Amino acid sequence: MKIVRVTLAIIVIALSAYQLITENFELMPYSMLFFGATMLVTGLVELQKDRKRFWGYMSIVVSLFLFFVSIQGFLIN
Template sequence: MLKTLRIILSIVGVMLAVFCLITQNVEFIPYLMLILSISIMITGGIELQKDKKEFWGYMCIGVSLFAFYVSIQGFLLS
């Protein structure tokens, strides 16, 4: 379930990034950052669900929280 959701969010994120690059439109960057943060959070959850509690699971969650903060700042400033 989580792997499918991660793949779907990654595809949507890539499509949105390509759209922003082609059209030179930066209005959708906060949405892209939000999708990115959710995708990285899911990746961190998948890593933590494994038997090994490794550094990368916690690192993914930390990075996703930072990306979420940046996306919220983008929504508030624009």
């Protein structure tokens, strides 16, 4: 899970840096989708650790919101 989380975080950082440098925000739904996946993996890891249940559930809720926003971004563009 750690490798997946780090890989997704690197993808999000690379997409965000590209968007900031070029000022081309057409890739925003993709970065939101990958950030939602990152938050989902983070929430699942927190729930598996069974230490901070609130933050695990909160990460999953935020990831669902990010998935919703990214799907809207795909449909609008």
